[in-house]
Amino acid sequence: MNIYIKYDKEKVRLPVLPSEFEMSATQGNTTVVIHDFGEINLKGDRGLYSISLSSFFPSEYYCFCKCEPKAPSKYIKIFKELFEKNETVQLIITTTPINFFCTISDFAYSKNDGTGDINFTMKFTEYRECKNKTTKSKTTKARPAKKKKGGRAKYTYTWKKGDTWAKVAKKETGFSTNAAYLKKINKKYIQAAKKKYCKKHNVKTVKDSRALVGYNILIDAEL
Incomplete structure (x- = not known):
């Protein structure tokens, strides 16, 4: 917890x-x-x-x-x-x-x-927002953590310029040693981002830190 x-x-x-x-x-x-x-x-x-x-x-x-x-x-x-x-x-x-x-x-x-x-x-x-019952309006609700197979709660983090797996792991989980695990659960997102980047920029290889900028990755909330 x-x-x-x-x-x-x-x-x-x-x-x-x-x-x-x-x-x-x-x-x-x-x-x-x-x-x-x-x-x-x-x-x-x-x-x-x-x-x-x-x-x-x-x-x-x-x-x-x-x-x-x-x-x-x-x-x-x-x-x-x-x-x-x-x-x-x-x-x-x-x-x-x-x-x-x-x-x-x-x-x-x-x-x-x-x-x-x-x-x-x-x-x-x-805190609950007041709304007029006679008019339709949207209220802001806390987005529940996403559940993946196995029942572990996960949420998304948007990769920023200058981020690395160790830096993100330290910021989001408190320990940079969780970097390898975060990279593992995001394998398919990494592959998709790299494939799109290489095709767009006509290159054969690219580092995760550059290809993932602007993409959402999964963070395990229970780490």
Whole structure:
């Protein structure tokens, strides 16, 4: 399991998973008492989903970290800014159905004496766009991670100029050593991109880093 918070075109992966979390919501139902009948339940609309995550930002790499961590102060700067600007973010918890747009409604942090680690608690509250029921409009929904054979969740990454497999693996999974695996699951996309590039530019061979520019590749969300 991995936890990602996406905003704009950036993505943050929590280096240490919380020991537990609970997602909750309420129904806006109202009970009334009718004379000679009794109590009835008037159905309302569903309230907003919310989830609280408590963990810590490590000051060094521990064996249980999900990725190579940034400095704790960098995480605090990112999430404090998202909280203060009330930005809409996308919360993704792989291997669970949790994948939705939300805002950071509560944010608290404190320094862990002696270690340099910073403890934090963040509450994420669902964000739903208002729309007029009398007119047709599209609402923005979190795109679920794609599933391939074997049940592993995957999403796409657009290859940019200057990218390499090691660079993409480090950025998207936290470890450059995952480069060989990413290259393996993208074999057919690599072949197609190279074939098209060679035909267009009338060359016999081309490197992956050049042929893949502008193409989408698969990233395993469970790495």
